[in-house]
Amino acid sequence: MTASSTRRTTATRSRLGAAGAIAVAGALLLTGCGDQTNGGKGSSSASGRTSSAPLFSKLPKTIQDKGVIQVGTNAEYAPMEYQEGGDIVGVDPDIAAALAKKLGVPFKFTSGSFDGLITSLNSGRYDVAISSITDTKARQQGLDDKGKKLGPGVDFVDYFTAGTAVYVQKGNPKKIGSVEDLCGQTAAVQHGTTYEQLLQKQSKACTDGGKKKITIESFDNDTEAQTRVKSGGAVAGVNDYPVAIDLARKADGGKAFEVVGEQVDAGPFGIAVNKDNKQLTSALEAAVSAIIQDGTYKKILDKWGAQSGAIDKAAVNGGK
Structure with a gap:
């Protein structure tokens, strides 16, 4: 977020907020206040059906055909994600741009309220949520802080750690x-x-x-x-x-x-994905691992002074 607007947890956002609050079915949908497309399609066609990107074939056909991954975020947490000059910038958008090069489709960010992200994701408004969201068992299972079931939960592809x-x-x-x-x-x-x-x-x-x-x-x-x-x-x-x-x-x-x-x-930040979209979760896990292995991930964290949050490999639902 900006200096004037820094998420997310006992999971540790950190910002990362009450599991129940962002999982409740019927919560207000995210109201977009800005969007930004990060990354490129490589040699993919306008329909998104073909691409020379190394992990394009791992994506669900719906994403391939659509040619974009829609992202919900709350761009208030510099250096992770914040708005500057009308664009959404920070660690998370840069990581998304790097993932886009591996997957062959761009990530389009739309910013709104944090506590509506998971509900908006599960309603189909977004393909993923990337917003310094702490991966917790409660969020995975759709539980509130007292263990009450409030929604279907989400899967997480872990890419960072913070307390x-x-x-x-x-x-x-x-x-x-x-x-x-x-x-x-x-x-x-x-x-x-x-x-x-x-x-x-x-x-x-x-x-x-x-x-x-x-x-x-x-x-x-x-x-x-x-x-x-x-x-x-x-x-x-x-x-x-x-x-x-x-x-x-x-x-x-x-x-x-x-x-x-x-x-x-301290706990992991994760890219939140609908539990029914296991293929997208798998593709994102492969892409996160790829940018870690080729050094792109380290360069991004160095750029933003976020080295303390580096992980060695991607994981799915690694939160506690």
């Missing part, structure tokens, strides 16, 4: 050292993320230990949460580690925020 981080005003006026120090304090977070779950879990630990609960202020987008911390209305915000680091480095020239403590609850 959750706490960020505060520059200078750390309340001397917060970790999420455990937030007992009795106010914290801001984006609604529907796994790091919102992290705060809820920690708040219960606070009260169980005889301390005051955390006052959790949840916002529809992360920009609002950041603004709340910047103004002093909340003593801290919680976000994906790479997003929090980027925010601290860039917001107001590095003068607005700082990250405290270490990242916690």
